[in-house]
């Protein structure tokens with residue numbers, strides 16, 4: 001990627017060049033005057049190639065006292081070369097507020113794609129500014145940002161050359177620890193998959209969950225009103241059904257859309273449920289539950305240290321003699337995923353992005369660490385920019401699961417074929433473990 005340009009503060013002598021690349025300035029005298037003011041205020045930046053201005057960004061701090069990117073434009077001949085990224089990053093450096101805001105018309109899909117790639121999250125929509133073309137507002141925390149935001153920025157800053165030059169065998173978890181369930185845009189798209197009754201990909205279809213919940217209610221809770229902790233609860237399909245059977249539930253998940261959905265359902269139905277938006281590695285689980293569960297293979301995506309941490313926290317949150325219910329992947333499922341050939345999909349809109357994109361996926365089995373890493377390279381069709389989402393799954397054999405649970409304070413470890421307890425309901429690659437919290 002050419003780096004022949006550089007970014008510097010805009011100067012009054014740049015005005016004519018800025019007007020030449022900013023169509024809004026040519027069409028609108030008021031906008032032209034604003035640019036003069038922005039430059040005079042010392043909060044505007046230009047990208048320059050051999051002394052020619054090829055990009056312009058105006059920053060303000062009058063948006064509810066927060067930094068606001070008022071305008072970004074890039075000369076058509078210099079688009080897709082990183083100029084917009086460099087200008088936005090410069091504005092983030094110059095931001096005097098923790099959070100920086102920016103808006104763009106819905107019709108400007110290239111700007112939306114740039115913002116999403118740079119880790120911006122949608123904050124709202126204003127409909128009455130440009131008739132027929134709503135203004136979408138985005139923001140990003142640029143100071144005191146949680147670690148996961150900088151990871152998001154890192155993995156967003158790729159080009160196709162990075163795909164070509166990737167290492168063939170990634171270190172497990174080195175390129176990210178999970179698909180971005182917790183990112184607002186992704187979580188909204190994932191919620192559609194959870195709710196879909198066409199497939200069992202994100203959550204199972206309702207009829208299957210009904211049968212699982214009947215087994216949990218009868219076989220694990222003996223039909224008696226109990227306190228249930230659901231780790232990685234998603235939209236609350238299991239917790240909600242258990243609450244409808246008279247149990248009290250606490251669900252923890254870091255997907256904002258899933259938790260919003262679960263809370264909405266709980267409120268509407270009057271379930272005795274608390275849904276907590278948080279990471280199971282950090283969140284408080286509460287105390288004295290009768291059952292803790294983590295379903296649908298999620299335990300394997302954590303590093304073995306994190307899996308031990310989560311199971312230890314689950315043990316501490318259970319009363320002695322209470323039950324643990326896990327539905328992990330079999331060793332063979334994780335290993336054979338790592339042997340799958342690469343694949344790709346072209347999507348006008350899909351789970352990984354709203355705008356047209358390609359998803360290039362590949363898997364790698366790390367024999368020494370006994371873990372499979374799956375990488376998804378998401379290539380934005382409009383710009384060719386690339387984001388990488390990587391997820392690693394640890395393979396454990398049955399003895400290793402047993403040792404993991406015993407080490408975390410559980411006894412009476414029992415393996416089952418399915419979440420109905422019946423062999424005929426077994427699902428490929430998954431099985432079920434129950435255990436008892438040691439006294």
Ligand SMILES: C[S@@+](CC[C@H](N)C(=O)[O-])C[C@H]1O[C@@H](n2cnc3c(N)ncnc32)[C@H](O)[C@@H]1O
Pocket residue numbers: 178181182202203204231232233234235237238252253254255258278279280281295296298
């Ligand atoms: C495969 S889905 C299963 C959802 C639900 N248990 C079900 O079976 O319908 C996995 C869930 O785990 C959540 N998750 C993954 N890692 C998490 C973490 N570190 N903290 C909280 N939730 C997490 C995801 O957001 C997602 O909702």
